[in-house]
Amino acid sequence: xxIVIQPYRPExxxxxxxxxxxxxxxGEDQNMVFYRWAEPRWLPRTADSRIYNEFFVAVDGGxxxxxxxxxxxxxxxxxxxxxxxxxxxxxxxxxxxxxAHAIVGTxxxxxxxxxxxxxxxxxxxxxDNPLPRMLVRLGWAHCLVPFxxxxxNPGRFLRNMHTLRSSPLRNVVLDLAAYSGAGWAGSKxxxxxxxxxxxxxxxxxxxxxxxxxxxxxxxAGAIWEKARTTCSFTAVHDGEALRVLYPTxxxxxxxxxxxxxxxxxxxxxxxxxxxxxxxxxMRVASVVDCFALPEDHFAVVSCATRALEREGFDLILTxxxxxxxxxxxxxxxxxxxxxxxxxxxxxxxxxxxxxxAEVRPRMHLTRADGDGLPANF
Amino acid sequence: xxxxxFEQVRSVASDIFGVPAExxxxxxxxxxxxxxxxxxHLNLVLAVEEKFGVQLDPEDIEQMKNIGAVAKxxxxxxxxxx
Numbered sequence: 001x002x003i004v005i006q007p008y009r010p011e012x013x014x015x016x017x018x019x020x021x022x023x024x025x026x027g028e029d030q031n032m033v034f035y036r037w038a039e040p041r042w043l044p045r046t047a048d049s050r051i052y053n054e055f056f057v058a059v060d061g062g063x064x065x066x067x068x069x070x071x072x073x074x075x076x077x078x079x080x081x082x083x084x085x086x087x088x089x090x091x092x093x094x095x096x097x098x099x100a101h102a103i104v105g106t107x108x109x110x111x112x113x114x115x116x117x118x119x120x121x122x123x124x125x126x127x128d129n130p131l132p133r134m135l136v137r138l139g140w141a142h143c144l145v146p147f148x149x150x151x152x153n154p155g156r157f158l159r160n161m162h163t164l165r166s167s168p169l170r171n172v173v174l175d176l177a178a179y180s181g182a183g184w185a186g187s188k189x190x191x192x193x194x195x196x197x198x199x200x201x202x203x204x205x206x207x208x209x210x211x212x213x214x215x216x217x218x219x220a221g222a223i224w225e226k227a228r229t230t231c232s233f234t235a236v237h238d239g240e241a242l243r244v245l246y247p248t249x250x251x252x253x254x255x256x257x258x259x260x261x262x263x264x265x266x267x268x269x270x271x272x273x274x275x276x277x278x279x280x281x282m283r284v285a286s287v288v289d290c291f292a293l294p295e296d297h298f299a300v301v302s303c304a305t306r307a308l309e310r311e312g313f314d315l316i317l318t319x320x321x322x323x324x325x326x327x328x329x330x331x332x333x334x335x336x337x338x339x340x341x342x343x344x345x346x347x348x349x350x351x352x353x354x355x356x357a358e359v360r361p362r363m364h365l366t367r368a369d370g371d372g373l374p375a376n377f
Numbered sequence: 378x379x380x381x382x383f384e385q386v387r388s389v390a391s392d393i394f395g396v397p398a399e400x401x402x403x404x405x406x407x408x409x410x411x412x413x414x415x416x417x418h419l420n421l422v423l424a425v426e427e428k429f430g431v432q433l434d435p436e437d438i439e440q441m442k443n444i445g446a447v448a449k450x451x452x453x454x455x456x457x458x459x
Contacts, residue, residue: 106422107439110438137420
């Protein structure tokens with residue numbers, strides 16, 4: 001039988017359930033399953049949608065052997081134009097559990113590249129994983145998106161960070177730091193030092209219920225118009241896009257506005273991450289997305305951070321590719337950490353981002369452009 | 378499938394999978410070659426494209442289920458371009 005990659009339709013749902021069952025039985029990560037429903041719950045395609053998800057499945061004689069998702073979204077480019085591009089995400093092939101289907105991974109990627117020649121991938125968990133290795137082999141442009149974290153509760157951080165506890169000696173040292181208060185004191189000293197050096201934020205912070213009301217959408221639209229040219233490459237962040245990306249139902253995301261003299265100067269979307277074993281019992285939040293003029297980045301980061309600290313989170317995470325946003329997060333007491341969050345651009349997309357080394361520092365990519373939204377919140 | 382095309386494909390596959398050419402037959406597939414996983418399949422696709430100057434569509438890749446099938450796909454694309 002020939003493998004045919006086709007749009008995922010309701011009549012495939014039973015075959016997808018069987019596919020997921022085979023992956024689970026093979027002992028793969030129990031979360032590594034394809035979408036149960038053919039109709040995307042997040043960003044379904046409608047007649048007038050500019051941002052939408054589509055799912056595709058690889059069908060072999062009625063049996064599903066793999067699938068992928070393709071998000072279509074408008075991006076602002078270095079030449080000042082806005083283009084609709086594809087984001088290839090959640091590819092899954094039966095080849096990971098049965099080598100007889102080794103062909104499927106290549107088929108899925110080639111199919112996506114035909115459907116969207118301007119294609120990118122983001123996240124992917126590090127260069128060692130199969131997908132990024134494939135993309136590098138295909139000659140895609142790629143880079144790491146820097147990762148930053150702010151420890152709000154040092155004691156809980158030191159007790160819970162399993163990745164730091166890689167040896168018995170480290171366990172003892174971290175327990176000592178956690179229970180003696182040395183970790184707390186060190187963290188507060190560092191953040192106090194950072195605060196002395198940081199610019200003073202004179203902004204007022206305000207949480208808004210949604211991007212759907214006219215004032216919020218208008219303010220976000222005005223910031224988009226003013227600030228987009230400070231980015232070389234970024235998803236369109238106008239009021240309409242934000243309303244679609246961050247609806248009030250289905251996620252626990254919060255929208256924080258920074259205002260000065262009554263005028264909105266920037267915004268951030270923040271949220272609590274779902275529980276993840278690597279963070280133990282900590283309450284972990286993310287600054288998912290943000291937008292402002294560079295001179296207002298620090299004010300936005302400060303507002304977002306304060307809102308999350310007030311909620312009692314232990315740790316705040318963010319990924320920011322734009323170097324000016326990175327500086328603002330560092331000024332607000334965030335530390336850079338090792339990133340496994342990769343951006344990769346197809347050759348056709350990379351041609352529009354050339355020279356990549358020069359364009360890269362002003363690309364504005366965040367967790368919102370990656371594969372964890374909204375599943376991780 | 379001509380012997381010449383098959384020999385050239387076998388040589389490419391031998392390099393990619395790290396298997397002596399004489400152990401590769403027309404029926405060799407991911408089920409019989411240990412290193413033939415999804416990553417190596419992509420490497421095979423790229424190497425075939427480079428070696429024979431052809432562009433493989435998903436429909437062509439889908440047919441590449443064993444070495445003999447790869448050689449047939451190459452011949453089909455070469456004859457179509459002449």
